[in-house]
Amino acid sequence: MNEGKIIKFYREKANLTQEELGRGICSVTHISKIERGITEYSPEIAFLLAKRLGIDIQSELKRLNGVESLLQQMKNAMDRQKFDEVESIISALKDVPILVVSKFQIQFHLLLARYYCSQENHREAMKILSPIKKEMDRLPTYESNLLKHVLGIYYLTKKNFINAIEILKSIDPNQYKNHEFYYNIAYSYHSIGSKVLAYYYAEKALNYFKDTNNFNRIIDTETLMIVQIGDNEYLNFQETVAQYQSLLQTCDICHFIDKKTKLLHNFAYNRYLRRELAEAQKLYFEAMQLSEKNSSLFFLSFEGYIRCSFEGFLLDKDTLTKLVNEGMSLLAKNKNDQLSTILFTMLNYEILENTELYHFLDEIAIPFFKENQLFWLVTQYEKRLFTYYSETNQLEKALEIANSLLKIC
Numbered sequence: 001m002n003e004g005k006i007i008k009f010y011r012e013k014a015n016l017t018q019e020e021l022g023r024g025i026c027s028v029t030h031i032s033k034i035e036r037g038i039t040e041y042s043p044e045i046a047f048l049l050a051k052r053l054g055i056d057i058q059s060e061l062k063r064l065n066g067v068e069s070l071l072q073q074m075k076n077a078m079d080r081q082k083f084d085e086v087e088s089i090i091s092a093l094k095d096v097p098i099l100v101v102s103k104f105q106i107q108f109h110l111l112l113a114r115y116y117c118s119q120e121n122h123r124e125a126m127k128i129l130s131p132i133k134k135e136m137d138r139l140p141t142y143e144s145n146l147l148k149h150v151l152g153i154y155y156l157t158k159k160n161f162i163n164a165i166e167i168l169k170s171i172d173p174n175q176y177k178n179h180e181f182y183y184n185i186a187y188s189y190h191s192i193g194s195k196v197l198a199y200y201y202a203e204k205a206l207n208y209f210k211d212t213n214n215f216n217r218i219i220d221t222e223t224l225m226i227v228q229i230g231d232n233e234y235l236n237f238q239e240t241v242a243q244y245q246s247l248l249q250t251c252d253i254c255h256f257i258d259k260k261t262k263l264l265h266n267f268a269y270n271r272y273l274r275r276e277l278a279e280a281q282k283l284y285f286e287a288m289q290l291s292e293k294n295s296s297l298f299f300l301s302f303e304g305y306i307r308c309s310f311e312g313f314l315l316d317k318d319t320l321t322k323l324v325n326e327g328m329s330l331l332a333k334n335k336n337d338q339l340s341t342i343l344f345t346m347l348n349y350e351i352l353e354n355t356e357l358y359h360f361l362d363e364i365a366i367p368f369f370k371e372n373q374l375f376w377l378v379t380q381y382e383k384r385l386f387t388y389y390s391e392t393n394q395l396e397k398a399l400e401i402a403n404s405l406l407k408i409c
Contacts, residue, residue, distance in 0.1 A: 002102075003046060006060045008035035009101050010053040021052060063096050067104050074111050078118070079180055080216050086115055106132060106143050114150045117157050125154055145176035152184050159372045161188040179208035183221055190224060193376040199228040219247060219259050227266050237274065244270075261290040265301050272304065277312030281305055294330060299340035302327050303347060310351055317351065324348045342368055346381075358388045362397075379405065 011021050018031040025048045026034075026041075033039035034049075050057045070089055077085040093099060093108055109128050116125035132139075132147055139147060152168035155161070165188045168181050183205035189198035202225045209217040226243050244267045251260035268283035284305035291298035306323050309315040315323075324347055331341045342365050349357035361381050369377040382401050389398035 002061060002064055003057055004035045004037040005101050006055070006057060006064070006098055007031075007049055007053065009098050010055050011035075013097075014053060016053075021049060025049060025052070060098055064098050064102055067093065067096055067099055067102060067108075071104055071107055071111065075178070078111065078114060079178070079212075080214055081118075083115070083118065090115065106139065107146065110143065110146050110150050114153055117150070117153045120157060122154065122158060125150075129154065141172075141175050145171050146178075149176070149178065149181045149184070152181060152188075156184055156188055156191075159191070159374075161191045161373045164188040180205065180217070182208060183217065183224070186221075186224055190227065192373055193379070195228040199225055202228070215254070216256070216259075219250060219256065219263075222247060223259070223263055223266060227270070240270065257290060261287050261297060261301075264290065265297060265304070268301070268304055268308075272308055277308045278314060281308035281312065281314055284308060294334050296337055296340060299327065299331060299334075299337055299344070303340060303343045306347060310347070320351050321348075324351060338368065339372070339374070358385060361385050 007021075011018070018028045018035075022028055022031040026045055030039065030041070030045075031049075034041055034045075046057055070093055074086055074089040074093070077083075077089065090112065099105060099108060109132065113125045113128040116122070116128070129147070129151060133151070136144060136147060148167050148171045152164045152171075155164035155167065165185060168185045168188070171181055173179060182201045186198045186201035186205055189195075189201060202221050206218065206221045206225070208214075209221055222243070226240060226247075229240065244263060248260060248263055248267075251257070251263065264283050264287035268280045268287060271277075271280035271283060284301045287301040288298060288305060291301060302323075306320060306327070309323075310320050324344060327344050328341075328348065331337060331344060335341075345360060346357060346365060348354075349360060362385060366378060366381055366385070369375075369381070382405050386398055386401040386405065389395070389401060
């Protein structure tokens with residue numbers, strides 16, 4: 001069957017009709033049956049057809065048979081976040097032109113879309129996903145579940161967490177064995193502030209990553225799980241501290257700098273929530289030193305460092321103002337980071353004790369948080385806005401904020 005597909009592919013590529021290809025070799029009818037894989041034919045005919053097309057059938061078959069192995073390698077590399085390896089495999093697969101008419105075409109395109117999502121190239125990802133979505137009901141079981149997984153990742157990277165959860169939870173775990181999607185569900189629940197469900201699905205993901213010896217993702221998952229319980233006042237925080245320290249040590253041993261940076265940032269945030277501001281300040285500073293300059297994580301850690309210094313009276317007002325101005329100056333060159341720009345603007349108003357903060361919250365910050373489903377920030381700052389409106393006797397606005405808070409809860 002694959003030989004017929006190869007012959008048809010290269011015949012069409014050479015702009016030959018079936019009659020032109022078969023002239024002096026075999027009939028048009030026989031060519032048609034060969035291409036459809038519904039007849040037997042002699043090796044001599046296969047040799048003559050391949051010679052006329054200028055190809056080596058056996059070499060093409062060998063390349064096609066290697067595609068499945070390459071696709072599995074590509075999937076494994078993405079699961080382990082080895083994107084240099086992914087890029088190398090993509091190049092190798094693009095050198096197999098027959099891939100476009102093989103049974104592996106959809107798998108390759110879906111994995112390619114997933115790669116584009118990891119690089120935040122959403123436009124290229126959706127170019128691939130849109131036509132495949134239209135055929136979802138006709139896809140084989142594996143490809144159907146893979147499509148749901150990639151769509152979930154697409155929505156997640158677009159910060160559309162509700163859609164991500166909905167599509168990812170429709171995956172059949174009995175038919176689709178890549179249970180990494182549990183981590184994607186967990187992260188989506190974490191992003192909308194649903195700690196119990198985030199922990200529940202993260203635990204499922206952790207079991208999968210342990211079963212597949214995916215040490216890289218074990219750290220990600222355990223970090224996510226710690227975040228869910230780190231600010232729980234009823235748990236022994238020293239156990240949380242010990243977990244963070246153990247994971248940080250593992251990152252040092254394995255040279256996982258990016259993961260260590262995120263761990264430090266999360267650990268700092270847990271300290272901040274517990275009002276351990278001096279400890280949080282130090283952790284945010286350490287995260288800043290490891291972050292790639294001008295990255296989103298750098299700015300979030302920078303903002304956290306200044307906020308802890310401000311709320312803990314750890315730096316004087318002039319130094320705080322200078323640091324905020326430095327951050328906003330850097331952000332002016334990085335206009336895509338809207339979240340950090342908003343957080344720095346709010347921090348600036350707070351340090352200067354400027355009541356314009358509340359107008360900014362109402363008109364810009366909170367609508368942005370809602371649009372991007374940053375519900376923990378919505379709750380945090382709507383509470384502040386409610387307090388302000390109540391204290392300034394703006395009761396109608398206070399009631400409106402109260403109703404919004406009740407909807408979130």
